[in-house]
Amino acid sequence: MKIHLSSVCVDDQDKALRFYTEVLGFVKKHEVPLGEHRWLTVVSPEDPEGTELVLEPDSHPAVRPYKEALAKDGIPVTSFAVDDVHAEYARLRELGVEFTQEPAEMGPVTTAVLDDTCGNLIQIAHTNQVP
Amino acid sequence: MPDDVFKALADPTRRKILDELTERNGQTLFEICARLTTKHGLGSSRQAISQHLAVLEAAGLVRTRRQGRYKFHDLTTEPLEQIVSRWLKPDAPETGK
Incomplete structure (x- = not known):
């Protein structure tokens, strides 16, 4: 068994596609019209055959209260691996991305938490070098 | 000075929280x-x-402070200054009881 898809529930698929591609740097993999919405996925350019991230509409009434409650407490919905959290933080801040947690060493990892502009918090992380 | 401050500081986890907020x-x-x-x-x-x-x-x-959809926690040290003035600067005004 493999993890093939993961999803984030977004308030607007067009806005989400722009943020996840133009700002975070992922690339679009699938865009299939599906009634009111689309089956819309992105992948990392470093791993185009890897796990796809589904930018899923958050229109189900249960989703928004769930997202709001997580965001209030600063809890990210998922985490992406980066080479260097500090460098990525600097790059994304330059692009106007808001962070609810600046880079911090958390034991074996360094993490930061950003706002995806679509109602979610996303963690970025790298594993610290063992000295 | 309310007893609340001493009770709050008596717990090691709460002191760790204050340490981390100091950082x-x-x-x-x-x-x-x-x-x-x-x-x-x-x-x-x-x-x-x-x-x-x-x-x-x-x-x-x-x-606590609400900023947009988020809630942030800030350290406020005024109650600690009252402790300092109570025992270390007893001549200062507004010494806690």
Whole structure:
């Protein structure tokens, strides 16, 4: 068994596609019209055959209260691996991305938490070098 | 000076929370929990940390701030200054009782 898809529930698929591609740097993999919405996925350019991230509409009434409650407490919905959290933080801040947690060493990892502009918090992380 | 401050400071987890807020002010509940777990090996639940924060807030040692959709926790040291003036600067005005 493999993890093939993961999803984030977004308030607007067009806005989400722009943020996840133009700002975070992922690339679009699938865009299939599906009634009111689309089956819309992105992948990392470093791993185009890897796990796809589904930018899923958050229109189900249960989703928004769930997202709001997580965001209030600063809890990210998922985490992406980066080479260097500090460098990525600097790059994304330059692009106007808001962070609810600046880079911090958390034991074996360094993490930061950003706002995806679509109602979610996303963690970025790298594993610290063992000295 | 209310007893709340002394009660709030009596607990080691709450003192760790203040240590972490000293390192960086303005943290979400998530960040505070992550720091306590990963840096101090504390296995407290998020609910337990939330209750500790409520005690610190009631004692005036932590203030919460809503910013957009987020809630941040800031350290407020005024109650500690009252402790200092009570015993270290007893001639200063507004000494706590």
